[in-house]
Structure formats: structure tokens, C-alpha cells
Amino acid sequence: MEFKDVPAIVTGGASGLGEGSARALAAAGAKVAIFDLQEERGRKVAEELGGLFVRCDVADAYSAEAAFAAAREVHGPCGIAVNCAGIAPAGKIVGKEGPMPLDDFSRVIQVNLVGSFNIMRLAAAEMANREANGDGERGVIISTASIAAYEGQVGQVAYSASKGGVVSMTLQAARELARSGIRVNTIAPGIFMTPMMAGFSQEVQDSLAATLPFPKRLGQPEEFGLLVDQIVRNPLLNGETIRLDCALRMAPK
Numbered sequence: 035m036e037f038k039d040v041p042a043i044v045t046g047g048a049s050g051l052g053e054g055s056a057r058a059l060a061a062a063g064a065k066v067a068i069f070d071l072q073e074e075r076g077r078k079v080a081e082e083l084g085g086l087f088v089r090c091d092v093a094d095a096y097s098a099e100a101a102f103a104a105a106r107e108v109h110g111p112c113g114i115a116v117n118c119a120g121i122a123p124a125g126k127i128v129g130k131e132g133p134m135p136l137d138d139f140s141r142v143i144q145v146n147l148v149g150s151f152n153i154m155r156l157a158a159a160e161m162a163n164r165e166a167n168g169d170g171e172r173g174v175i176i177s178t179a180s181i182a183a184y185e186g187q188v189g190q191v192a193y194s195a196s197k198g199g200v201v202s203m204t205l206q207a208a209r210e211l212a213r214s215g216i217r218v219n220t221i222a223p224g225i226f227m228t229p230m231m232a233g234f235s236q237e238v239q240d241s242l243a244a245t246l247p248f249p250k251r252l253g254q255p256e257e258f259g260l261l262v263d264q265i266v267r268n269p270l271l272n273g274e275t276i277r278l279d280c281a282l283r284m285a286p287k
């Protein structure tokens with residue numbers, strides 16, 4: 035799909051992979067709206083990109099509906115939606131304190147899986163009313179899973195379940211939204227250098243990098259943005275989850 039002046043929404047766009055996506059989309063000519071909880075950082079990125087910041091909790095139906103309305107008012111109906119908002123707290127099924135509190139599990143599912151669906155449903159409804167291009171295409175939705183959807187490590191039960199759900203939704207959504215000319219794809223990143231990762235010590239970062247077959251370094255948000263750009267451009271990419279992981283297959287721990 036073309037980018038020029040197409041309204042794009044990027045959740046989690048204030049930081050990391052979402053910021054990388056927002057920058058790539060803006061560079062290609064899209065009108066970017068960043069949906070995030072981090073106001074200061076989100077506004078700064080949006081300003082740099084000549085875009086819009088809207089405070090939004092993706093896990094909340096009303097917050098997301100209001101954010102879509104605010105972005106539509108300024109940019110028009112969304113043609114590109116990228117789900118990058120997410121959280122990754124660690125926790126074992128049975129930890130030192132006993133069984134994982136059910137609310138801890140539910141929270142991760144609510145943000146990562148329900149949040150991605152929340153944006154998908156609202157984006158698809160807007161996209162379906164856009165004018166189709168010559169290929170019959172009206173919109174592109176991209177979600178972010180993780181390779182933990184396939185190789186969850188000890189301590190990642192909630193995170194893996196949430197990302198597995200994102201992977202499983204992808205083909206179903208592509209099939210259902212095909213008649214509206216909307217493509218749906220997911221990126222499953224390996225290990226990227228983002229604020230989520232920067233919280234780990236240099237030692238941990240180095241040991242993570244050493245597990246990567248090639249290249250032996252953490253990915254950069256711009257490299258994630260490159261794939262977002264390609265998914266939007268290539269009309270044949272649909273219903274797919276693409277690993278972006280330097281051939282990494284994570285060990286149990």
C-alpha cells in the first residue's frame with residue numbers, strides 16, 4: 035500500500051519498537067498518530083515527526099475508542115495500524131511466594147492480547163470505510179508478538195500466552211478482513227535494544243547477544259521499522275507472522 039498522507043496509528047509509539055515504526059512510517063510519508071501512556075516522550079516523538087500524540091490505554095475499550103476519534107478528527111480514517119504497546123513482567127507459575135497471582139497473569143493478557151485486539155477491531159472498522167486502491171486494498175494492520183510465543187522461557191508464562199494469542203489471531207483476522215481489503219500481519223521480534231531491554235545490565239545484554247547466531251547483536255528499532263515499511267508496501271504479505279530474530283531459538287532459561 036502507498037504511504038503518502040495515509041493516516042497511521044502506532045501504539046507504544048513513544049518508545050522502542052513503536053517509536054522505530056512511527057519514524058519509518060513518517061519517513062515514508064504517512065500521517066502518524068502515536069497512542070501511548072507515556073505523555074512527555076510521546077508528545078516529543080510526535081512533534082519531531084510532525085504527527086499527533088494521543089494518550090491511550092490500549093487495554094481499555096473507551097480509551098481506545100476516544101483515541102481513534104481524536105486521531106480521525108485530525109488525520110482522517112486510519113489506513114495503517116501498528117500494535118507495539120506491550121508489557122513484559124516476569125513471573126513463574128509457582129514462585130517463591132506461591133502460585134502466581136491470577137491478576138498478574140490477567141494484566142499481561144489484557145495489555146498485550148486484548149489491547150492488540152482492541153486496536154485491531156477499531157482500526158478495521160475505520161479502514162473498511164476508506165476508499166480502496168487499485169488492488170482493492172483499504173488498510174494494513176501489523177501486530178507485535180515475540181519469539182516467546184514459540185519458545186517461552188521459564189518466567190514468561192503470561193507473556194508467552196499473550197504473544198501466542200497475537201500470533202493465533204493473525205491468520206484468522208486476515209481471513210475475516212480480506213473481504214474489506216485489509217491485510218493483517220504480525221512481527222515476532224527476537225531481542226531488540228529498546229528501553230524495555232536497556233533496564234538490564236550490560237552483562238545481561240552481552241550474554242543475550244552471545245546467544246544470537248548471526249548477527250551477534252541486539253536489533254535496533256530502525257530495523258523493526260524497516261520490516262513495518264516492507265509489510266505495508268508489499269500487497270502479497272498477508273496472514274503471516276514473520277520472525278525477526280537473527281535465527282535465535284531461545285533456550286528454556
Ligand SMILES: NC(=O)c1ccc[n+]([C@@H]2O[C@H](COP(=O)([O-])OP(=O)(O)OC[C@H]3O[C@@H](n4cnc5c(N)ncnc54)[C@H](O)[C@@H]3O)[C@@H](O)[C@H]2O)c1
Pocket residue numbers: 045046047048049050051052069070071072090091092093118119120121122145146149178179180181222223224225226227228229230231
Ligand atoms: N525489545 C524486545 O527485545 C522485544 C522482543 C520481542 C517482543 N517485543 C515486543 O515489542 C513491543 C514493544 O516493546 P519495546 O521493547 O519497544 O518496549 P518499550 O517498553 O520500549 O515500549 C513499549 C511502549 O508501550 C507503551 N505501553 C505499555 N502499556 C500500554 C498501554 N496499556 N497502553 C498504551 N501504551 C502502553 C509504553 O508506555 C511504551 O512506550 C512489546 O509488545 C514487546 O512485548 C519486544
